[in-house]
Structures are given as structure tokens and as C-alpha cells.
Amino acid sequence: MGSVADNLNNVIQLLPQEVTLVAVSKTKSEEMIMDAYNVGQRDFGENKVQDLVQKYEHLPKDIKWHFIGHLQTNKVKYIAPFIHLLHGVDTEKLLVQIDKEGIKNSRSINCLLQVHIAQEETKFGFSDEELIAFLESDRWKQLTHVNIVGLMAMASHTSDLVQIADEFRSVSDLFFKVKQCYFQENKIFTVLSMGMSGDYMLAVANGSNMIRVGSSIFGDRIY
Numbered sequence: 503m504g505s506v507a508d509n510l511n512n513v514i515q516l517l518p519q520e521v522t523l524v525a526v527s528k529t530k531s532e533e534m535i536m537d538a539y540n541v542g543q544r545d546f547g548e549n550k551v552q553d554l555v556q557k558y559e560h561l562p563k564d565i566k567w568h569f570i571g572h573l574q575t576n577k578v579k580y581i582a583p584f585i586h587l588l589h590g591v592d593t594e595k596l597l598v599q600i601d602k603e604g605i606k607n608s609r610s611i612n613c614l615l616q617v618h619i620a621q622e623e624t625k626f627g628f629s630d631e632e633l634i635a636f637l638e639s640d641r642w643k644q645l646t647h648v649n650i651v652g653l654m655a656m657a658s659h660t661s662d663l664v665q666i667a668d669e670f671r672s673v674s675d676l677f678f679k680v681k682q683c684y685f686q687e688n689k690i691f692t693v694l695s696m697g698m699s700g701d702y703m704l705a706v707a708n709g710s711n712m713i714r715v716g717s718s719i720f721g722d723r724i725y
């Protein structure tokens with residue numbers, strides 16, 4: 503493993519310009535985040551509310567913080583004042599809570615709806631059918647302080663690259679369908695967050711424009 507700056511460069515070099523790199527800094531120190539910050543990285547991802555709040559308080563205020571974990575409704579309030587993008591919004595109940603906290607903080611909070619693609623039973627997210635049913639309901643249009651700016655997905659945990667590519671492509675198809683059907687006037691629906699250290703090039707080749715990369719930049723995580 504090289505330095506954080508070298509690793510970051512290696513990832514960025516291969517990316518098309520329109521792809522946003524979220525550097526996933528969960529479990530990593532503020533010093534390591536600053537190593538990336540000092541070579542220009544501004545988007546960082548965390549999956550624990552408490553760690554995120556602490557890092558937000560200590561680190562430069564022009565960092566764009568992404569929450570990439572499973573968010574509990576009772577914890578939305580802690581990150582609502584500053585969060586740049588919430589990646590894993592997987593229920594209507596959570597979206598309603600985010601809207602409430604947006605109102606309290608006088609800001610609209612950017613959200614990605616998580617789509618369930620992986621075969622594993624434990625994965626969170628809307629199925630294709632649930633997502634379409636929810637968007638058809640129009641209830642989301644009453645949520646004045648959430649911006650649904652796109653979709654997020656994770657591929658199955660498998661070494662079968664054909665399967666992973668198929669999964670990414672099916673989410674990408676869904677993304678364009680949703681964009682066309684529900685966000686034609688409202689042009690905010692632009693983000694497709696797919697791809698991690700092991701599969702981000704495959705994700706980008708299949709339509710992703712935001713990747714979440716941790717271990718390839720910061721090294722393996724020790725819990």
C-alpha cells in the first residue's frame with residue numbers, strides 16, 4: 503500500500519471526469535483524512551453517526567460529508583445540520599423524518615434512495631417494484647425539505663463479475679427510467695452511487711457516476 507495521496511491519485515487517474523469519488527474514511531483517523539484533503543479531496547463518507555459528527559466538528563468546514571450507512575430515524579437530527587448527501591435512504595419513514603429535520607434546520611437535505619439488488623436477504627433497500635410504487639404515490643412530493651437526487655446500490659458479495667455487471671446495469675436502467683418518468687421537470691435527479699474498492703470500474707462502465715471507495719485509498723480496516 504502506498505501513501506494515501508498516492509492511492510487517491512491511482513483511483514482518480516482512471517476515472518472519467520464526471521464521476522465523483524467519495525473517499526470512505528470510516529474507522530480511519532482525522533490525520534489520514536487530512537492527507538487526502540491536502541491533495542484536494544473534499545468528499546468523504548462515513549457510516550457511523552457518532553464518528554461522523556466528531557470528524558465534522560474537528561475537520562475543515564468545506565468538506566462534503568456523505569453518510570453511507572444504515573441510518574436510524576432517531577439519529578437523523580445529529581447530522582441534519584451539515585450532511586451533504588445521505589446515500590442509504592431505504593424507507594418512507596426515514597425520508598419523512600429527514601424532511602422534519604430539514605424543516606427544523608431550514609435546509610433541504612439531499613438523499614439517494616437505496617435500491618436492493620444483492621441476493622443476500624439482509625441487504626437494505628427498495629425493490630424495483632417498491633421504488634416505482636412509492637414514486638407513483640406522489641407522497642414524496644409533499645416532503646418539501648428533502649431532495650431526492652438519485653439512487654444508491656450495492657452489488658452482491660460475489661466474485662462473479664458477470665453477475666455484478668448485470669446487477670449494476672439493472673440499477674442503471676432503473677435510474678434512467680425513474681429520471682424520465684418522475685424527474686423530467688425537476689432536474690435534480692442526477693446521481694447514481696454504485697461501486698466500491700473491488701468493483702468501482704465495473705460500476706462506472708455500467709452507468710455509475712459516484713463511487714464510494716475506502717480500502718483502496720486508506721488501506722484495510724481494522725475493527
Ligand SMILES: *Cc1c(COP(=O)(O)O)cnc(C)c1O
Pocket residue numbers: 526528549570571656697698699700714715716717718
Ligand atoms: C465501507 C463501504 C464502502 C467502501 O468499501 P471499500 O470496499 O473499502 O471501498 C462503500 N460503500 C458502503 C455502503 C460502505 O459501507
